[in-house]
Amino acid sequence: MASSWKLVVAVIVLIQTRPTRNSCLSGCLCSTQVLDCSNTNFTNIPFIETFRGELYTVLNMSFNFIRTLEENSFTKQYFSVIETLDLSNCDLSEINSFAFRGLGKMINLNLANNSLKGLKDRLFEPLVNLKELYLQGNQLSRIVPVTLSPLRKLIVLDMNYNRLSVIDKETFNSLRDLRELRLKGNAMRDFAPETFSPLESLQSLELQLFGTSKEISSPPSKTGLSSCLCQRITALGWCQGRNVTCFVTCDYSHENNYDGDYRVCSGILNGLSNTEATKNRSLSAFDLSWAFVIIMVVILILIITLIILALVVLEKKIQTGDANTSVIID
Ligand SMILES: *[C@@H]1O[C@H](CO)[C@@H](O)[C@H](O)[C@H]1NC(C)=O
Ligand SMILES: *[C@@H]1O[C@H](CO)[C@@H](O)[C@H](O)[C@H]1NC(C)=O
Ligand SMILES: *[C@@H]1O[C@H](CO)[C@@H](O)[C@H](O)[C@H]1NC(C)=O
Numbered sequence: 160m161a162s163s164w165k166l167v168v169a170v171i172v173l174i175q176t177r178p179t180r181n182s183c184l185s186g187c188l189c190s191t192q193v194l195d196c197s198n199t200n201f202t203n204i205p206f207i208e209t210f211r212g213e214l215y216t217v218l219n220m221s222f223n224f225i226r227t228l229e230e231n232s233f234t235k236q237y238f239s240v241i242e243t244l245d246l247s248n249c250d251l252s253e254i255n256s257f258a259f260r261g262l263g264k265m266i267n268l269n270l271a272n273n274s275l276k277g278l279k280d281r282l283f284e285p286l287v288n289l290k291e292l293y294l295q296g297n298q299l300s301r302i303v304p305v306t307l308s309p310l311r312k313l314i315v316l317d318m319n320y321n322r323l324s325v326i327d328k329e330t331f332n333s334l335r336d337l338r339e340l341r342l343k344g345n346a347m348r349d350f351a352p353e354t355f356s357p358l359e360s361l362q363s364l365e366l367q368l369f370g371t372s373k374e375i376s377s378p379p380s381k382t383g384l385s386s387c388l389c390q391r392i393t394a395l396g397w398c399q400g401r402n403v404t405c406f407v408t409c410d411y412s413h414e415n416n417y418d419g420d421y422r423v424c425s426g427i428l429n430g431l432s433n434t435e436a437t438k439n440r441s442l443s444a445f446d447l448s449w450a451f452v453i454i455m456v457v458i459l460i461l462i463i464t465l466i467i468l469a470l471v472v473l474e475k476k477i478q479t480g481d482a483n484t485s486v487i488i489d
């Protein structure tokens with residue numbers, strides 16, 4: 160009785176652990192090409208020796224608790240044909256430089272809604288075919304220019320809701336195919352056209368200038384306001400010139416209420432250029448008239464001196480002439 164019970168258990172164990180190529184990971188849902196491990200409380204990319212990752216082009220790891228993504232996270236499990244990787248909402252705060260090794264086929268990478276403060280320089284090096292990169296909802300305060308340079312085929316880059324205040328001039332240099340760039344919900348200090356100019360294929364730009372969304376409650380100073388509004392005008396001018404559809408906000412302004420603000424900055428800018436112009440004009444006129452007056456005065460003085468000289472000479476001549484005549488007469 161006891162031995163037959165043991166046999167049943169042994170058979171069950173054998174059946175459960177027998178390596179089958181199509182076995183799914185426990186807790187995940189497997190279907191053709193899609194491995195959905197979302198919401199499964201994983202703390203790492205699962206690793207099971209009998210499981211072959213190369214059957215799947217979509218790996219969904221979203222809504223887990225993977226705080227650190229280790230190196231070779233995907234090569235270990237033979238994930239080699241992944242095209243879509245969803246690592247959003249995973250509490251990620253660190254990704255090893257070599258975490259994405261072996262994912263050269265990847266097209267879509269979602270790292271949104273994590274706690275990333277920075278990205279390692281060489282992190283994206285293997286992802287030479289990536290077309291969409293989602294980084295929104297992190298705490299990125301700086302992107303080192305070299306980080307994005309391997310992503311030459313990138314079409315969509317979403318960095319909404321981060322902490323970027325400055326973007327280095329060379330950051331987008333390699334992104335010649337990029338069509339959509341999202342930078343809403345950041346604290347961009349200014350709009351530098353040279354930063355965005357390498358984006359030859361850009362069609363859509365979302366940008367938020369100055370301050371974080373937290374500052375909406377505290378109204379900005381007058382100079383801050385005019386400065387941001389003027390930056391916004393610079394940005395919109397660039398967009399118009401490049402035929403890019405732009406959504407540019409100063410975050411403390413009420414949405415869709417830029418018409419009045421636009422006039423404020425136009426007024427300031429126009430006022431500025433008018434006074435500059437008049438100053439320039441009046442200054443040159445002033446200079447010219449003074450030069451004219453001085454020249455005239457000099458000429459006048461010269462003429463008067465000449466006349467006086469001529470008179471003196473004439474008088475002397477007359478006097479000596481008289482003396483001569485008188486001498487002769489004498
Ligand atoms: C994940 O953990 C939470 C609480 O820690 C639990 O309620 C939930 O059932 C777990 N989910 C799975 C798929 O194990
Ligand atoms: C991954 O799973 C989440 C939650 O189930 C879902 O919202 C998301 O769309 C999935 N991602 C992909 C790429 O299918
Ligand atoms: C990130 O979180 C926000 C809300 O916190 C949500 O609206 C958004 O859909 C999430 N994005 C992704 C890709 O999960």
Ligand SMILES: *[C@@H]1O[C@H](CO)[C@@H](O)[C@H](O)[C@H]1NC(C)=O
Pocket residue numbers: 362402
């Ligand atoms: C501007 O872009 C739109 C589409 O984004 C296109 O239809 C239009 O022809 C472009 N105009 C110029 C002048 O390039």
